Amino acid sequence: MSLDYFAGDGIPASNATNQNELNDNDSKSISSDHDSQPLEVVFEEDSIRRRRSSLVPSAPSRPGHHRTKTQCFVHTLIEKHDGIAFKDHNASYEGLSQERRVDKDPFDHAEQSHHSRLLTKKQISDMAFGIRELSKKLSQIRLMLNVRxxxxxxxxxxxxxxxxxxxxxxxxxxxxxxxxxxxxxxxxxxxxxxxxxxxxxxxxxxxxxxxxxxxxxxxxxxxxxxxxxxxxxxxxxxxxxxxxxxxxxxxxxxxxxxxxxxxxxxxxxxxxxxxxxxxxxxxxxRLRFEATIMRSQTRENTNRDLVEELIGEENEDNHTHKPDGTHNILNEVVVDRGPNPTMSSIELFGDDEHFTTVQADGVCISTPTGSTAYNLAAGGSLCHPDNPVILVTAICAHTLSFRPIILPDTIVLRAGVPYDARTSSWASFDGRERVELKPGDYVTISASRFPFxxxxxxxxxxxxxxxxxxxxxxxxxxxxxxxxxxxxx
Incomplete structure (x- = not known):
């Protein structure tokens, strides 16, 4: 993945930064220039690949082109102007020019550009590193906003x-x-x-x-x-x-x-x-997670295994699941037994590896910000919000040895309900949008490109x-x- 911050007329912001080193002196300021070219996160298409069992094509693909761009508001704040005054602006007009709707892409790359779960390991690592570097710079400077x-x-x-x-x-x-x-x-x-x-x-x-x-x-x-x-x-x-x-x-x-x-x-x-x-x-x-519900698709084979479908050797054109909604969350994703009287059985995956089978009331997958919320109540660790990690904590696990685990934010986690589970499970996102996960369904959790x-x-x-x-x-x-x-x- 190529993570580039652009300023002005397409000049990389890193070059501008080298000429004017940022420091933590509060007398220095940064102004949000609503009249300049917005900064962008650019993903090079030729390095994007689809993870196994990720998508069922929803429509015939359209002719391809070489450009896929996304942008985040906070990225526009990093350009250094040393307190130069700017003329008045209309934020709504600026917003319209900055926000390019990904679903307008005529070549059907909207899913690739929008969802972190489809990125390669290197792309996610580069993305997470870029956001962390941006966060460090923002924490050392004062931003002068032209508030309207x-x-x-x-x-x-x-x-x-x-x-x-x-x-x-x-x-x-x-x-x-x-x-x-x-x-x-x-x-x-x-x-x-x-x-x-x-x-x-x-x-x-x-x-x-x-x-x-x-x-x-x-x-x-x-x-x-x-x-x-x-x-x-x-x-x-x-x-x-x-x-x-x-x-x-x-x-x-x-x-x-x-x-x-x-x-x-x-x-x-x-x-x-x-x-x-x-x-x-x-x-x-603050790090946010991108969580996507993946629904199992009906197939002729009735003897199905979730582990084999997600990490087993299968052909690229054998699609087993399709997405059913994506949420950016600040605290945690919880997969639990919901109203069912029996405990949940949950398969937990990290990238292309099967981690473990969780038999518990549920599992809490938390951001560092959410470490003081449900994660703490479930027995997880307190975690400073600057840490680039994912916290995984079982909720009332039916074993003495399931200890909370802290993973890097470059992992794509998947928590799914096995096909032979006695009951379905339920997923919630920051306590909202509670949905049922039937046997064969799973949720992907990865670092979001849109921090808080x-x-x-x-x-x-x-x-x-x-x-x-x-x-x-x-x-x-x-x-x-x-x-x-x-x-x-």
Whole structure:
């Protein structure tokens, strides 16, 4: 795989970086140039191959061409401009020009360009390395965003959060007439939010108070320059679910019970937002997984074996499974027994190797971010979010020897239900989209090409995660051992 970041007129960003070395001096800044050529992740087609048992062609292939390109919003932030001012822009127009829909590819390479499970081992390694390098650079610099379109995310059924959403919206629209604020469409007629009252009292808000829908988030994610999440960690996970591919930087205010992902105190929101808009942000790229459900296809042979179908010697044209939905997740993929009274039987594969057969209530496959969630409750390890790993933890395994295991993020995992299993299993993705896996079905899990950019506090970014687990989990908290008092005669 070729992972290239392009800046300007097709010049590799790595060359530009060599001329202007990035450092961790906060006085240096990076501006998001919405008028420049977007950075792109380019996959060379001639090195892409299809994994065994991956796809059933859904339509006749169209004539091929040599170009397959994808791009991620956070990749556009790495170009260094040393604080050069840029003229005003329209983010939605920029977003439309940046987002090239892969399903418009006239030569039927959309599946190849979109799904990480179809990449070779080297392609996944190069992709993961490129994202890690990007994350290191972003963590050492301050990004100056030309904020115009602000996305506010809050629970539309929570009275307290609706009031806070209204308060924040009013403050933003008053602060700068250039700001356009988007809130959930269900709040348009909400009596507590009182959108009509806001517009009546402030005629200048007309056309600047707007409403987002799930379809807008999916089809035009670059419309938004920043996401303000009001709530707890679940609200941040909801933001990840809304933005399945390109994710704007997410600034999360803590209003929940834990707060691993919510870094800012809502009571200080005027000072926080003023500083963010005037001084810039520091972004942490959180690894996400791409999980695809693969359905077993009916075949004449009734004596089928899942292990043989996935890693056995079979001809390239013998397709056994087809995809049935892909999800980018921030926390974990869980395959469990669901409502069935008996434990699950799950075959676990890594790349082209059969790892083991899991007999348990289920298995939790977690990102480092999700290590403090279901993974922790199931007995898995705590893991710093900067680690490039996949955590695999059994849920109530029916054996004493199944210990949690940590794998590199370059592996493509597959968790499937064997054909001779007593019952089906169920898969969920960040606790959502729960689907049944019948015997023969499986789920692929691999590192996603679309990481989750989380905004960090500028003054405590280096120790933020340790503070989180100490504050929320009381990590290593106990009464201090008393000192000896020597007795002398």
């Amino acid at each position: 379109n602000i996305f506010i995310l809050a629970k539309a059924h929570d009275e307290t959060l609706i009031k806070h959403a209204r308060e924040t919206t009013d403050w933003l629209l008053t602060k700068d007439e250039k700001y356009k604020v988007y809130v959930e469409q269900t709040l348009e007629k909400n009596k507590l939010f009182d959108a009509d009252g806001l517009l009546k009292n402030n005629p200048g808000y007309q056309g600047r108070l707007r409403f987002w829908t799930n379809e807008l988030c999916a089809e035009r994610p670059q419309t938004f320059d920043i996401v303000l999440a009001l709530g707890g960690d679940g609200t941040v996970l909801y933001a990840s679910w809304l933005f399945q591919r390109i994710v704007p930087p997410v600034l999360a205010f803590s209003m929940g019970s834990l707060g691993f992902l919510t870094k800012f105190d809502y009571e200080q929101y005027p000072q926080t937002l003023s500083r963010v808009f005037n001084e810039g942000i520091t972004v942490s790229l 950019p989380s905004v960090l506090p500028l003054d405590r970014r280096s120790k933020d995660w340790i503070d989180s687990i100490s504050r929320t989990l009381q990590w290593n908290s106990r009464q201090r051992q008393k000192e000896f008092k020597e007795w002398t005669s």
